[in-house]
Amino acid sequence: MDRDLYGRALAAAEFLRTKTKHRPRIAVILGSGLGGLAESIEDADVIPYNDIPGFPRSSVAGHAARMVIGELCGRAVAIMQGRAHYYEGYSMGEVAFPVFALRLFGVEEIIITNACGGINEEFAPGDLMLITDHINLTGANPLIGPNDERFGTRFPDMTEVYDRKLISAAEHAADLHGIGLKKGVYAFFPGPCYETAAEIRAYKALGADAVGMSTVPEATAACYLGMRVAGIACITNMATGIARNKHSHSEVLAAADAAGERLGQLISALVTGIEE
Numbered sequence: 001m002d003r004d005l006y007g008r009a010l011a012a013a014e015f016l017r018t019k020t021k022h023r024p025r026i027a028v029i030l031g032s033g034l035g036g037l038a039e040s041i042e043d044a045d046v047i048p049y050n051d052i053p054g055f056p057r058s059s060v061a062g063h064a065a066r067m068v069i070g071e072l073c074g075r076a077v078a079i080m081q082g083r084a085h086y087y088e089g090y091s092m093g094e095v096a097f098p099v100f101a102l103r104l105f106g107v108e109e110i111i112i113t114n115a116c117g118g119i120n121e122e123f124a125p126g127d128l129m130l131i132t133d134h135i136n137l138t139g140a141n142p143l144i145g146p147n148d149e150r151f152g153t154r155f156p157d158m159t160e161v162y163d164r165k166l167i168s169a170a171e172h173a174a175d176l177h178g179i180g181l182k183k184g185v186y187a188f189f190p191g192p193c194y195e196t197a198a199e200i201r202a203y204k205a206l207g208a209d210a211v212g213m214s215t216v217p218e219a220t221a222a223c224y225l226g227m228r229v230a231g232i233a234c235i236t237n238m239a240t241g242i243a244r245n246k247h248s249h250s251e252v253l254a255a256a257d258a259a260g261e262r263l264g265q266l267i268s269a270l271v272t273g274i275e276e
């Protein structure tokens with residue numbers, strides 16, 4: 001975290017205020033291949049990340065790299081279509097920067113999605129998993145550096161990164177719409193290579209149900225900032241050693257694409273259920 005993070009996040013938030021009349025309290029980050037929901041936003045203002053001061057740019061296939069701000073089911077929302085990743089060479093703080101900006105823009109709830117590998121053998125590609133907690137043993141953390149008390153406390157509590165009420169609301173919404181939903185612990189790996197089979201065995205023993213290269217930077221920052229977080233992981237493949245075949249990014253994108261509609265329904269239902 002750099003010294004003038006607050007000033008830079010404020011500049012980004014003020015820039016967003018000049019680009020849209022909407023004042024969303026809810027934000028959604030859409031992961032690899034999951035950007036489809038952005039198409040259903042009404043009265044949308046589309047702002048490329050390139051234009052937003054301080055925003056990192058994503059260079060990954062399947063990420064559109066733009067903010068879509070408008071209405072979803074009658075609620076103002078800010079949708080991040082694509083994100084930057086630690087493996088692209090950004091620091092964890094840079095990856096999480098949009099969350100700091102969204103907080104100063106007025107966002108209080110954030111739904112973070114991703115494509116990930118399934119470790120839990122009861123899962124199958126195409127499943128959606130509600131994240132109940134995460135494991136980050138990488139040593140990298142978006143809050144390393146000087147702390148600005150205007151954002152949050154030096155030693156933030158992480159007992160409930162993923163808000164229990166949002167977890168219940170998502171389960172309720174899934175039931176109502178007949179959407180199958182798994183629950184589990186997401187382990188963060190820096191990438192860009194997929195994990196080895198031994199790493200997956202180790203993380204399975206540690207209690208991980210799924211593994212991926214995103215979400216944790218943003219969720220950690222959002223929790224620190226006092227935001228309510230929901231995490232929804234799309235299992236696009238089984239993890240190394242559990243899957244019989246080797247991984248490929250095109251396989252991940254195809255599976256995410258196939259799950260996109262269900263994910264969109266779930267997010268819409270969740271957004272509708274969040275109290276005004």
Ligand code: HPA
Nearest residue numbers: 115116117211212213239
């Ligand atoms: N591992 C890490 N990240 C991923 C995977 C995986 O198996 N699938 C999609 N993102």
